[in-house]
Amino acid sequence: MTAPIHAFYAQSGGVTAVINATACGVIETARRCVEEGNPRIGKVFAGADGILGALFEDLIDTSLEPDAAIARLRHTPGGAFGSCRFKLKDPREERALFERLLSVFQAHGIGYFFYNGGGDSMDTAAKVARFASEAGVPLTVIGIPKTVDNDLTQTDTCPGFASAAKYVATSMREAGLDVASMARTSTKIFVMEVMGRHAGWLTAACGLASEGSEGDETPPHLLLFPEIPFDEKIFLPRVEHCVTRYGFCCIAVSEGARDTSGKFLSEQGVRDAFGHAQLGGAGQVVAQRIKEALGLKYHWALPDYLQRSARHLASQTDLEQSYALGKAAVEFALAGENAIMPTVVRLSDKPYRWKIGSAPLEEVANVERKLPREFIRDDGFHISDACRVWLAPLIAGEAYPPYRDGLPDYARFMNTRVPKRLPAFALKI
C-alpha cells in the first residue's frame, strides 16, 4: 500500500452563503474514500486565507475536525478557512510564487489542488496545472466554481449566486410592500443597490419579486443593469410614469450601472466633506437624480455584504449544487481528470433538472458571462419572460440553518495548523 496523497483546498475571492457547503462536499467525499479503505486522498489541508495559506505554508489540518464539525460547514456562511483577493499572475513574471506553491505541496505530500473561486481563480488554477506539468511535478488541479456574480462561463449557474438572488428578490418584495403602504404621505421612490460590477445577474434576480402580466406592476418597477447604459432622459419619465400609475416606484440598481459614456454611476455623484469622490453609491446617485429632477422623497438601501452572506435565506437548489460541485471535484480528481472545473449542466427548466458536467479550466479562465440581451426586456428596464423561466428554479427551496437563542447557529472551526516544514517565504500582500 502506497502512502496516501494529501489534498489542498482553498477558497478564493469574495465569499458566499454556501461556499462552505462546497468545502463540505470536498472534505466529506475525500473522507469517504479513506473510510472505504481506498485512501487515494489522505488528508484535506485547507489554505488559511486561501491561496496565501499555500504560499505562507499556513495550512489548516481539516482532518482534526470531527465529522459533525465538517457537516456544519453546510449551513455556515463566509469562508470557514479564510479567503483572499490575491491573483497569481504569470509564471514568466512570478516564477518564484509558482515554485513556492509546488515546494509547499511537495513538502506536505499534496498531490491534489482544489481551488474554489471565480474567473480569476480558474485562471490561476489553469496556470498552476500547466506549470506543474511543465515542471514534471505530479499535481491534479481541479477548479470549483463560486461567485454571487454568476458570471462564469461553461457552467449554467455559479454556487452562491442563487442564494444571493433569493435574498435580493425577497428583500425587494418585502421593502416594496412597505413602500406601497406608506407612499401616499411618505417615501415614493425606493432604490436598492445590488452586487454585480460587470454583469446584471443579481439585478435581474430582483425582477423575480415582481408579479403581474407586464412585469412591472408590483415592485421592482425598474431595473438598472450594467449591460444597459443609464440614460436619464429615458429613465426619469419611466419613474414618473410608475409614480403616476402605482403611486410609487421601486428600483433595483446594479453597483456596476454606467451612464451612456460608459462611466460608472458610482463614480460621479457623491463627495465627502473634503470634496473627495466617494465610490460605491450607484443606488444613492440614482435616488438623488430622481429627487433633483422630480422632487420625490426617496429612501435607498445598500445590502452590501448582507446579500452574499445571507445563509438564513439560502436557496436549497444552490446549497445542493454547491455541495455537489465540491463532491464532483474530488470524484473527477480520483477518476484521473486534471485542469478541469466541474459545472452545472441544465437539462430542463420545468421541471428543473440538472447534472454535473465539466469544462477545461483554460476555457473558463478570464471569461465574463454577462446577462444575455434576451434576458432583458426590450425596453431595457426589466427582465424578460425567458429570464424569469431561467432564474425561477434556482431560488427554489428554503435551506434554513439551525437556530440557537433566536439566531442562526453558525459553526466556528478549530482551524488547527499543520506544523511548518519549510523556511519562511517573503511575500508582500
Add this chain to the structure above:
Amino acid sequence: MTAPIHAFYAQSGGVTAVINATACGVIETARRCVEEGNPRIGKVFAGADGILGALFEDLIDTSLEPDAAIARLRHTPGGAFGSCRFKLKDPREERALFERLLSVFQAHGIGYFFYNGGGDSMDTAAKVARFASEAGVPLTVIGIPKTVDNDLTQTDTCPGFASAAKYVATSMREAGLDVASMARTSTKIFVMEVMGRHAGWLTAACGLASEGSEGDETPPHLLLFPEIPFDEKIFLPRVEHCVTRYGFCCIAVSEGARDTSGKFLSEQGVRDAFGHAQLGGAGQVVAQRIKEALGLKYHWALPDYLQRSARHLASQTDLEQSYALGKAAVEFALAGENAIMPTVVRLSDKPYRWKIGSAPLEEVANVERKLPREFIRDDGFHISDACRVWLAPLIAGEAYPPYRDGLPDYARFMNTRVPKRLPAFALKI
C-alpha cells in the same frame, strides 16, 4: 336585538414585518364575536392609508375578505390597508379634523376606534377619545402599540421591534463571518447603519450577534448608540484596537448617532455633486472617518426598509405578541375599557413569560423610552449583560412565512371600499 356597532382600525406611521398580524388579531377576534352570536362589534372597517381613510371617508370593508385572506395577514409584512404619516394636532387648533372623524364614524355606525401605531398615534388616539367624550359622542378608543424603534413607554416591548432586532442581529452575524474571512487582504472595517432615530434599541439588538466573554470578541465589535455621544478621540483607538486584535472591526451605528455637540452624524459628512448636504448616512460618515484617520478599507451596509419589513425572518415571540395585542384591544373594548393601550408585561426573563396588561393612552402619548444606561456597557460601546438577558427572549423562535416559487408568498387584499355617505372633505396632506 340592537344593530351591531362597527369598528374602525387604522395603521399609523412606519409599518413593520408584523403590523398585519395585529390587524389579524383585531379582525379575527371581532369576527369571533359575530360568530358567537354576540355581534357587539359588527364589521371592521380599515382606514385606507391609515387615519386618512377616516378623514377622506375612504374605508375598506374587511368583512368582504374571506377568513383565509384575513389569516394570511399574519404572515404578510407592510401595511395591508396602507398607513400614513399624518398627525392630528390639537382639537383647539384643528377642530374641523376631529369633527370630521366623528362625522365619518357616525355616518358608518362606527363606535370603536382601534389605532395601531407609535407614540404620536397614541397621542392622537387620546385626543380623539377626549374630544368624543366632551362632544357626548359614544366612542371607544383603544390604541395598539407598534414600532420597530421600541420606544413606547408602559409596554415591555413594541410589536415590530423584535423581528427587526432578529434581522439586524442575524445580518450582523452573517456579514461578520464574511468580513472575518476576507480581512487579511480586503475589507477591514464593516459598518452597518440601523434604524432608531432617538433610541438605540435596534443598535443594541445588533450586539446579540456577538459571542465571547467580553462581548466584543466576535462581530459586532463596537456599537454606536444615539444615547452615547460619538467622540472620535475615544472611538478611533477602539477601532484600531479591534483591527490589531481581531484583524478587522465590525460596527453597528444608529441612524441617530450624534457627535459630542449633539449634532446628528448624518448631517455632516456627505455632500452630493452640487454640494448639498445629504442626510441619512451616519454609517457612511463613520466609515469615512475611519478611512481618513486610519486608512483602512471599509464597506458599509444600509438595510433601510429591509430591516423593518423582513417578515421572512420574523421572531415568533414578536408575532405572538403582535397578534395578542390586537386581540386584547378588541377584548378590552368589549369589556368597556376606553382610552387605553394594551401592553406587554414581562413576568420573567428565563424562562420568558409575559402577559397582557394595559395603560392609559395619556400616559403613553409622546413619551420616548430610550435605551437605559444600564443596558449599555460601561465604556459605551456595547450592550451590558443585563441588556442581553432582556433582549434574548424577544428574538426567539422563527416564524417563517409560506413560500411559493422560492419567494415568500405574501397576501394581497381586495381592499374593497365602503360606499361614501358624506360630501368630500378638503384636506391638504
